[in-house]
Amino acid sequence: MSEHRCAKRIWSHGGFNGRACQRPGVIEEDGKHWCHQHAPSAVSERRAKSMEKVNAAIRKESNEIARRIACLAACAGVDDPQPGELAALRAEVARMKERV
């Protein structure tokens, strides 16, 4: 068992001073002791994984927009086989572009 406590201070809504993490400081980084959750390297790793998920979602959405734009381009000048369907697709693509 480590004699050190984790150096992380945990802030909560309405608190003025925060409180110290109560877990043992078992990892030493940047001259301080940290628990497995709050070690700067662990925090960086979690953030990187989280950002990768966000980037993957953005790539997926961008690919879907590109696919729909290509679909619209392929249908350019063609009469709408299902009345309203192309107009609905154009409106949906416009909404998706606003989100990106």
Ligand SMILES: [Zn+2]
């Ligand atoms: Zn901690």
